[in-house]
Amino acid sequence: MTIPPGTRRPVGYAARIASYLTRRAGSQRAEAWAMVALKVLALALAVVCVVVVVVAVQESGWRGLVVAPFALVGMLLALGITVLAGNELVRDRLRPGRGYxxxxxxxxxxxxxxxxxxxxxxxxxxxxxxxxxxxxSPRGQATLFTRAAVCLVLGLPAAAFVVLSLLAYVHQVWAGWSSPDVDAWAWDAPQHFGELGRWFFTDESLVVPVKQGEVTVQVLVVLLSAVPLGAGIILAQQAVPALLRxxxxxxxxxxxxxxxxxxxxxxxxxxxxxxxxxxxxxxxxxxxxxxxxxxxxxxxxxxxxxxxxxxxxxxxxxxxxxxxxxxxxxxxxxxxxxxxxxxxxxxxxxxxxxxxxxxxxxxxxxxxxxxxxxxxxxxxxxxxxxxxxx
Incomplete structure (x- = not known):
């Protein structure tokens, strides 16, 4: 695209807005959210360190305090990451220029x-x-609509897997609330949720050899369809407004x-x-x-x-x-x-x-x-x- 003549470098608040519009690149936001996830994991590690000491004392008495110094060091390192690491990066990349x-x-x-x-x-x-x-307008957007539709269709297996897992966990929550017989959380709830769940998670009649071992066909299909599903959602966000406005x-x-x-x-x-x-x-x-x-x-x-x-x-x-x-x-x-x-x-x-x-x-x-x-x-x-x- 040809650059119009007479352009210049933005200054003042225009420069601030330009920084906001250009620094929200996907890779930078991904780095910021990865740092947030790292902080959450570090906080979880600090909690685990405390739990380790408590369990050791309960099972071995005061002899369990032998692990306390090591757990304390791990807890301090984890809390340091949670409180201090990457704060400026997160603030700068998630809301650069204070945000709009x-x-x-x-x-x-x-x-x-x-x-x-x-x-x-x-x-x-x-x-x-x-x-x-x-x-x-929808006119001239045939390529966009076609590609969005194709990607969404190819992504149906991944979408079905997500929906199946969500329904299984919702059913688990409902069963735990309504039935006194259910007193423990079952992370494997999706594989017991209907015939589809049992077939997807337990049926190993169809396997495909990969470099590090074997994987079932249904898992491989879901993994491969996750990419077109994400692309289809992004393209749909561009296509739908052209139909509605x-x-x-x-x-x-x-x-x-x-x-x-x-x-x-x-x-x-x-x-x-x-x-x-x-x-x-x-x-x-x-x-x-x-x-x-x-x-x-x-x-x-x-x-x-x-x-x-x-x-x-x-x-x-x-x-x-x-x-x-x-x-x-x-x-x-x-x-x-x-x-x-x-x-x-x-x-x-x-x-x-x-x-x-x-x-x-x-x-x-x-x-x-x-x-x-x-x-x-x-x-x-x-x-x-x-x-x-x-």
Whole structure:
């Protein structure tokens, strides 16, 4: 996609928003949640250390205190990880730049009484879609719909396994509450839950040899179907809105002489926009990505990216607002879905999600946006969302 001319590096609050939009990469969030999981496991280890000492004393008397020094060291190390390790990483990567959230009714209700609704540049609450506007529609999305459907169908075995396990554990909870005969938790409840559970977990008539041993066909199918299930859920999140959004709610971005029209028909004048950020997702660039030199040939030479759909722009635009409270006061319900604000509703932006739109049409719209912004002396910046090297 061609970069519009006249772009520059974001500064001020635009730089903060750019950092928020680009640093929420999936790998970084995964690292943060992995650190949270590590803290939970460390806390569990500290509890286990205490339990070990108690059990040792109960079974061996005071001689059991021999293990106390070792358990104490393990408990202190585990508590140190729980309390001290990775706190800054978690805060920075889960809520970089203090974070932004979608404007809600509570945010509007909390606005000072001195803030009065501004009719906006068009003088109407809802602007009509301008000519050439990018509008969410099922048209031209056949590839997206087809791939989402195929992935969801291929992921049915994994979905069935999850549903079966959940139903089995729910039944276990109900049985424990309603029957006095059930006094222990059975982690193997799914394998006793109906004929399907018994067949899946205990029937070993069909096995497949693998490198480290054998695995049943049903387990192998579930493991293999987990990947397309995850991809299908991600693609469905892109496809469903294109089917449901109608009218002004389907507007993603339109450029007019006086400014821009965003989701819900919210008209923004150039004087209300302090900066425009074009956020391009560069984490995935092809549906089949070839690796470089693999470690000893252990890794496959290519990686499949089922969520990558050719032709999509993979682009979002953030219009940073000069006075978000004025815009929030006059925004209607559907228009608020495109407004993101900080906790104090002092800074925010209008998010235009152009991800699924064709790249060529997005390029034309961005060129018009850059030209209008240049005339109004509104800086336009290109920021890339990438996977961090470290």
């Amino acid at each position: 959230h979608r404007l809600g009714a509570r945010d509007v209700a909390a606005l000072p009484a001195t803030v009065e609704p501004d009719p906006g540049p068009a003088g109407d609450d809802v602007a009509e879609p301008p000519e050439g506007a990018l509008i969410s 109608r009218g002004a709610a389907a507007i993603d971005l339109g450029v007019v002489q006086t400014g821009a029209v965003t989701r819900g028909g919210l008209a923004l004048g150039w004087d209300e926009i302090s900066a425009a950020l074009v956020v391009r997702d560069q984490r995935v660039t092809a549906d089949v990505e070839r690796r470089g030199t693999t470690a000893g040939g252990r890794l496959p030479p290519f990686v499949l990216r089922p969520t990558f759909v050719r032709g999509q722009s993979r682009t979002r635009v953030a219009l940073v607002l000069r006075d978000v409270r004025d815009v929030a006061a006059r925004a209607t319900g559907p228009q608020r879905r495109g407004l993101l604000v900080d906790d104090d509703v002092t800074h925010g932006y209008a998010l235009c999600d152009l991800w699924v739109h064709p790249a060529d049409r997005v390029t034309e719209t961005l060129a018009a946006l850059a030209a209008g912004a240049r005339r109004a002396r509104v800086p336009v910046s290109i920021v890339d969302r990438e996977i961090a090297e470290s």
